[in-house]
Amino acid sequence: MDDGLRDRWLQEAQRRMARAGMRAGAARTTVVALLARDGQCLVSAQEITSRLAGGAAGSAASVYRALEDLHTLGLLHRVYDDDGIARFEIADPAGRHHHFVDEQTGAIEPFVDPRLEEAIAATGRRLGIELTGHEVTLRGRRR
Amino acid sequence: MDDGLRDRWLQEAQRRMARAGMRAGAARTTVVALLARDGQCLVSAQEITSRLAGGAAGSAASVYRALEDLHTLGLLHRVYDDDGIARFEIADPAGRHHHFVDEQTGAIEPFVDPRLEEAIAATGRRLGIELTGHEVTLRGRRR
DNA sequence: TTATATGCAAAAGCTTTGCATGGGT
DNA sequence: ACCCATGCAAAGCTTTTGCATATAA
Numbered sequence: 001m002d003d004g005l006r007d008r009w010l011q012e013a014q015r016r017m018a019r020a021g022m023r024a025g026a027a028r029t030t031v032v033a034l035l036a037r038d039g040q041c042l043v044s045a046q047e048i049t050s051r052l053a054g055g056a057a058g059s060a061a062s063v064y065r066a067l068e069d070l071h072t073l074g075l076l077h078r079v080y081d082d083d084g085i086a087r088f089e090i091a092d093p094a095g096r097h098h099h100f101v102d103e104q105t106g107a108i109e110p111f112v113d114p115r116l117e118e119a120i121a122a123t124g125r126r127l128g129i130e131l132t133g134h135e136v137t138l139r140g141r142r143r
Numbered sequence: 144m145d146d147g148l149r150d151r152w153l154q155e156a157q158r159r160m161a162r163a164g165m166r167a168g169a170a171r172t173t174v175v176a177l178l179a180r181d182g183q184c185l186v187s188a189q190e191i192t193s194r195l196a197g198g199a200a201g202s203a204a205s206v207y208r209a210l211e212d213l214h215t216l217g218l219l220h221r222v223y224d225d226d227g228i229a230r231f232e233i234a235d236p237a238g239r240h241h242h243f244v245d246e247q248t249g250a251i252e253p254f255v256d257p258r259l260e261e262a263i264a265a266t267g268r269r270l271g272i273e274l275t276g277h278e279v280t281l282r283g284r285r286r
Numbered sequence: 287t288t289a290t291a292t293g294c295a296a297a298a299g300c301t302t303t304g305c306a307t308g309g310g311t
Numbered sequence: 312a313c314c315c316a317t318g319c320a321a322a323g324c325t326t327t328t329g330c331a332t333a334t335a336a
Contacts, residue, residue, distance in 0.1 A: 023310050025316040045301080059318045064301060080223030084326085085300070103275060111270055119262030124281065127254055131283040132246060138267065139276040166335045168291040188326080202293045207326060227300085228325070291334070298327070308317070 002040060009075070009090045010036045016073045027062035032070070035090055041110045042079060042087035042099070079135065081108075098136040111138075145183060152218070152233045153179045159216045170205035175213070178233055184253045185222060185230035185242070222278065224251075241279040254281075 013032055022028075030052060035043070038051070045063050052058030067088055070076045076088045079099070096117075097110040116136065124131040156175055165171075173195060178186070181194070188206050195201030210231055213219045219231045222242070239260075240253040259279065267274040 021315085023315050025309070027317060057317085060300095061302080061319075062317055065316085068302090078225070080225075080227050082221070082223075084223055084227060084229055086227055100270065100272060113266045113269065115269075116262055116266045119259055120279070120281070123256045123259045124283065126256065126258075127243065127281075128286050129243060129281065129283045130286050131281060133282040135278075135280045136263070137278045138263070138270075138272065138274060140267065140272045140274040143271045143273050164290080166290050168334070170292060200292085203325095204294075204327080205292055208291085211327090288336095289334105290336095292332080294330095294332105296327105296329080298325105300324090300326105302321105302323070304321080305319095306317105307319105308315105310315075311313095 001037065005040060005090070005092055005094070006036045008093060012093055013070070013073075013075050016075060017069075020073060022069070025062075026057040027059065028066040028069070030057050031063055031066040035070070035076070035088070039076070039088060039090045041097075042081070042089050042108055044085050044087045046085075098138070100138045100140070102142060103139055104141050144180065148183060148233070148235055148237070149179045151236060155236055156213070156216075156218050159218060160212075163216060165212070168205075169200040170202065171209040171212070173200050174206055174209040178213070178219070178231070182219070182231060182233045184240075185224070185232050185251055187228050187230045189228075241281070243281045243283070245285060246282055247284050 010032070013036070017024075017032075031048060034048060034051060045060070045067055048067075049058060049060050049063045052063065067076065067078075067086075071078050071088065075091055077091050079087050079089070081087055082101075095112070097112045098116070100109045100111050101107070102109065120134050120136075121131065153175070156179070160167075160175075174191060177191060177194060188203070188210055191210075192201060192203050192206045195206065210219065210221075210229075214221050214231065218234055220234050222230050222232070224230055225244075238255070240255045241259070243252045243254050244250070245252065263277050263279070264274065
């Protein structure tokens with residue numbers, strides 16, 4: 001786990017939530033804390049809900065509402081897996097990773113590749129597009 | 144519309160369906176014909192169902208079943224949009240395109256870029272991955 | 287004739303929403 | 312005090328499934 005990323009994101013999240021006039025209720029506070037730790041790669045609403053079920057706060061409705069709000073604030077990326085279930089991960093202010101799906105295990109793993117980023121930027125220029133975002137999913141098996 | 148692609152895919156679809164022991168019922172036959180024409184870029188099950196509603200055959204259940212079967216046979220790609228709805232397009236035996244989402248209009252447009260394909264292949268090698276597939280989605284506005 | 291395809295209606299699963307209550311600032 | 316947040320339960324949507332019937336081969 002990347003502690004620096006966790007702290008940066010947590011701080012940014014609190015800043016943006018405050019600026020939006022949101023208050024620190026128990027449920028969303030817990031969800032945010034959990035995301036800062038475990039949301040560095042894709043997690044679903046249900047995974048969050050069940051991890052919260054052990055503790056005190058966090059109904060399913062509140063989890064979905066928190067995820068929706070955080071996504072609207074630009075604090076989360078939302079991706080739909082091959083099963084059609086929404087999964088979220090924290091939007092790193094410092095950069096972006098993409099996903100590799102291991103077809104043997106089904107595991108999703110993040111990766112970064114500056115040269116791929118550069119190639120995507122070049123594609124945008126070639127197509128005459130001003131890029132505001134992009135997603136890449138690779139599938140295969142580890143050699 | 145690419146007539147060559149349409150005919151190639153239709154032929155391949157019929158070949159694979161026959162080999163799988165599937166019979167040419169009215170509903171799936173109509174769905175396959177519609178996909179060959181209109182499935183060159185993403186369409187949803189509901190879009191297909193409503194386009195079929197004018198004609199004689201095609202209940203929603205049969206549409207979903209046809210899409211599932213064709214996907215299993217490797218004849219369709221399935222992609223989940225930002226709204227969480229599954230969209231399908233025909234798997235071109237001759238190559239692959241990706242998607243650009245225009246954030247002004249919401250329109251999804253296909254594009255091809257051989258240099259991007261090369262960059263993705265290079266990323267796979269760099270990561271030590273044997274790639275079996277990949278998807279790229281670009282978001283932005285046309286300049 | 288026999289396995290496959292279809293349609294309808296019901297069920298399933300994820301997500302959203304209405305409403306009354308609780309809680310932050 | 313005032314407005315936001317929460318929880319529960321109900322509703323909404325897409326997608327899947329059971330079952331009886333129809334149909335391709």
